[in-house]
Amino acid sequence: MSDPKLSKYFTAGLWDYNVAFVQMLALCPALAVTTSATNGLGMGLATTMVLMMTNGIIASMRHAISPEVRNPVMIGVIAGVVTLTDMMMNAWMHEMYKVLGLFIALIVTNCAVMGRAESFSSKNPVVPSILDGAGMGLGFTVALVIIGGIREILGSGTLFAQASLLLGENFHWLEMTIIPDFQGILLAILPPGAFIVLGFLLAGKRIVDRKIAERRAKTHGELVVLQ
Numbered sequence: 236m237s238d239p240k241l242s243k244y245f246t247a248g249l250w251d252y253n254v255a256f257v258q259m260l261a262l263c264p265a266l267a268v269t270t271s272a273t274n275g276l277g278m279g280l281a282t283t284m285v286l287m288m289t290n291g292i293i294a295s296m297r298h299a300i301s302p303e304v305r306n307p308v309m310i311g312v313i314a315g316v317v318t319l320t321d322m323m324m325n326a327w328m329h330e331m332y333k334v335l336g337l338f339i340a341l342i343v344t345n346c347a348v349m350g351r352a353e354s355f356s357s358k359n360p361v362v363p364s365i366l367d368g369a370g371m372g373l374g375f376t377v378a379l380v381i382i383g384g385i386r387e388i389l390g391s392g393t394l395f396a397q398a399s400l401l402l403g404e405n406f407h408w409l410e411m412t413i414i415p416d417f418q419g420i421l422l423a424i425l426p427p428g429a430f431i432v433l434g435f436l437l438a439g440k441r442i443v444d445r446k447i448a449e450r451r452a453k454t455h456g457e458l459v460v461l462q
Contacts, residue, residue, distance in 0.1 A: 244363045248370035255378035255433075256440050260347040265379055266429035268338050270390070273398045275383030276376065277331045278338060281320055283372025285342050287365050288316045290356040294364035297357050309352045310343075317342045330400040347371060378436075385432050390424035392417030 252258060255265045261282070269275040292312050293300075300308050321339045324332045332339070342348060351371055356364035384394055392414035399407045422428045 241363065241366055244366040245370040248367065248372070248374040249377070250374070252371070252374075253378060253440075254347045254371055254375040255382075256437060258347070258350075260350060261345050261375060262433075264338050264341070264345070265375075265382060266426065266433065268335060269379055269383035269386055269429060270424045271387040271393075271397075272380050272384035272395045273331075273401055274334060275379030275381075276395075276398075277324075277328070277401045278335055279372070279376025279379040281324060281335070281339055282342055282345065282348070282375055283369065285313070285316050285320055285345075286348055286351060286368035286372040288368075289313050289348060289352055290364040290368035291361050292316070293352050294356040294359060294361045297359075300357075305357060306353070309349065309357070313348055313352065314343050328401060330397075334400075347375065381436065382429065382432055385436075386423045386428055388413050389420045390428070391419045 248254065254260050255262065264278050264282070268278045289309075289312055293309055296308070296312075317340065320342070321332075324335070324339060351367060355367050359367070387396065388394055392412060394411045394413050395409040398409040399405075402409070420428075423432070
């Protein structure tokens with residue numbers, strides 16, 4: 236990870252090419268499962284594992300797969316990895332598995348997973364592909380947790396409720412009551428609330444990106460003047 240080029244593969248998916256906030260992919264799980272921060276974290280980690288495994292496998296096979304059958308092979312690899320992930324969550328995180336349910340299996344149809352397999356791992360070596368999957372997955376996880384956290388606070392006044400079901404009994408400390416005796420805003424945990432929260436977050440990211448670009452342009456202008 237000390238190689239700047241390798242670290243760039245990882246960091247790109249966290250902000251500049253965030254799956255949800257920039258590429259606008261995988262919005263179905265981003266909006267459907269994020270009724271709480273815990274649900275978003277569980278779905279994000281499952282997707283991250285799938286991205287890393289599929290990217291690594293497809294990158295290792297890239298020279299052996301002919302273009303004519305590349306897409307069916309990639310779909311088969313993704314389906315196999317998702318099935319394995321589904322079985323692992325059912326065995327070791329059964330309570331979270333019951334909450335996420337069908338959405339784990341639907342990772343197969345996640346545009347982000349197929350998109351990274353097609354656009355990156357089928358053309359790059361194994362290590363960069365795994366780092367790309369990790370960065371894209373963690374960026375997606377952060378997006379899900381933020382959306383889920385905002386909806387959970389507005390909907391019930393809590394944050395990371397039932398996190399111990401996902402992470403184990405030692406993580407009871409994550410479970411917080413932000414607003415005691417709060418009746419909650421029903422709209423926040425309904426589908427329209429997900430779209431509203433996502434819209435505000437997208438607008439916020441655009442504002443931050445614009446400020447960063449203006450600051451970089453100003454700094455670059457000052458350097459040119461000094462030279």
